Ligand code: TXA
């Protein structure tokens with residue numbers, strides 16, 4: 001597999017997946033690295049290609065609501081209420097799993113993460129297949145998630161036969177993960193669906209996204225989503241004053257304050273900022289500067305998920 005194919009051929013993608021190969025797929029959040037979720041050998045290829053530790057479980061993607069019952073032992077009313085409102089969309093639910101879900105998908109947990117992505121091409125693919133697709137983000141483990149087909153090709157060329165191109169991801173940040181174990185909703189990962197939107201449907205919800213060495217949601221590892229060069233979070237003017245000898249660039253919300261770098265949304269729109277976040281991190285990571293200074297975003301709506309990703313990107317490099 002020297003040459004990586006990028007295209008929009010649904011039939012070709014389907015053929016590879018039916019053979020047990022991996023295909024990169026577009027979603028509204030980030031690109032996924034997909035394989036037949038019910039075939040452990042196909043799933044093993046995902047771990048191999050991503051260099052992903054086997055303790056990190058995968059999300060299972062479905063194209064219709066009735067597929068939940070095939071995967072989960074129990075679908076609480078409160079979870080049904082939430083998905084009726086937000087699926088297809090950037091919401092993953094964690095439910096007790098049936099045996100049909102391979103241990104490799106759930107990393108030995110007795111639960112499974114399920115999501116219906118909101119992307120026309122991938123929904124069509126899922127509806128043509130007679131199995132669901134396990135898919136983590138299509139990046140090497142620990143690096144920034146891809147939001148274009150080109151990002152996937154840049155990192156995984158030669159490792160998979162096909163990238164289904166669905167254009168840039170419009171949400172741009174991974175799904176929000178809500179666990180419903182014992183029928184109690186608990187947010188495990190902040191993401192593309194805001195807490196405010198969730199709470200408007202099911203009321204006050206606990207957010208427990210702390211990172212630990214044995215995380216319930218290993219996307220919570222503190223150095224996840226990290227660029228290769230150091231990223232420090234803080235007030236830009238203070239950082240510049242403190243580190244004026246460094247060759248830095250700035251990752252800002254609206255305004256660069258005269259410094260080099262990228263502002264994610266000049267209009268001050270958090271959704272626009274989220275959709276630009278990962279592409280901007282990649283650009284800054286690949287530039288000539290030595291360090292990235294990122295400013296904290298407002299702690300509201302998608303600003304919370306953006307701050308979460310920036311803190312994890314800063315993981316190893318606290319100021
Ligand atoms: O938006 C998204 O969710 C993207 C697209 C491709 O759908 N996928 C994604 O997958 O972000 P990934 O593997 O990068 O992150 C999935 C996270 C894992 O880190 C894991 O922590 C959590 O989902 N997860 C999956 N199954 C779980 C389970 N049974 N219990 C707890 N967490 C789970």
Ligand code: MG
Nearest residue numbers: 136137145219
């Ligand atoms: Mg990921």
